[in-house]
Amino acid sequence: MLSPSPTQQQPPVQPEQKRPVRSTPARRKSGQSPTARLVKAIFRPILKGLYYLLKAIQEHIRLALAIILLLALSITATNYLTTGQFPFGVGNDQFNFHVHGTSGGGDLVKSWVYHLREGNATALRIDEKAMPQPPDPTQLTNQYSEKSNLLTWKDPVVVGIKQEGDSSIDSLVEIDVVTHGPGGDAKGEMLWHFVTFSQGGELLYSVDLVGSNIRPALA
Numbered sequence: 001m002l003s004p005s006p007t008q009q010q011p012p013v014q015p016e017q018k019r020p021v022r023s024t025p026a027r028r029k030s031g032q033s034p035t036a037r038l039v040k041a042i043f044r045p046i047l048k049g050l051y052y053l054l055k056a057i058q059e060h061i062r063l064a065l066a067i068i069l070l071l072a073l074s075i076t077a078t079n080y081l082t083t084g085q086f087p088f089g090v091g092n093d094q095f096n097f098h099v100h101g102t103s104g105g106g107d108l109v110k111s112w113v114y115h116l117r118e119g120n121a122t123a124l125r126i127d128e129k130a131m132p133q134p135p136d137p138t139q140l141t142n143q144y145s146e147k148s149n150l151l152t153w154k155d156p157v158v159v160g161i162k163q164e165g166d167s168s169i170d171s172l173v174e175i176d177v178v179t180h181g182p183g184g185d186a187k188g189e190m191l192w193h194f195v196t197f198s199q200g201g202e203l204l205y206s207v208d209l210v211g212s213n214i215r216p217a218l219a
Contacts, residue, residue, distance in 0.1 A: 094158045097169060104169045105196025108204040113156050116140055119147030130203040150180040168197040189213050
């Protein structure tokens, strides 16, 4: 009898070897850098505080408006009591020199300047009544007024004030002008020096033209 052939043996299967997986470092986000974290640490509380503040204002709008109004009124009152002026120059008169609770003769200076611009020699003569040696009003108006010359005045500007020990006050007023002529316009400046003092009232003591300059207008 023939014996069955032995079962053909298969070679053992080797387990598949896994390739080693290399771990790649995760890229750090820009928001995780030390600089970004520092910026967040600084501004996050501020932004959070603003958020809660706005939220509280929305919930108590009337109370917030009342607080803002009271704060604005207190700042205005404090500024006026301290400097005699309202904030942002509202109602400010540059000719009010604020000397000993008065304008320091600034009203007289302003009156003289505007009378000169108008060419009102009679009013200038009245303004100069307290001057020992007053300038000639007619000559002044003929040379510097808008009425008698082809001049356009800009707004006068008080550029300096100084109180002297004898209760007199020196002030400098600059006036920019534009002349109109056949050759075109020319710009100029006049600088006037005023002396005022108080003696039973504010008086205008002297007026002098410190300097003037006329040049062609620049393109």
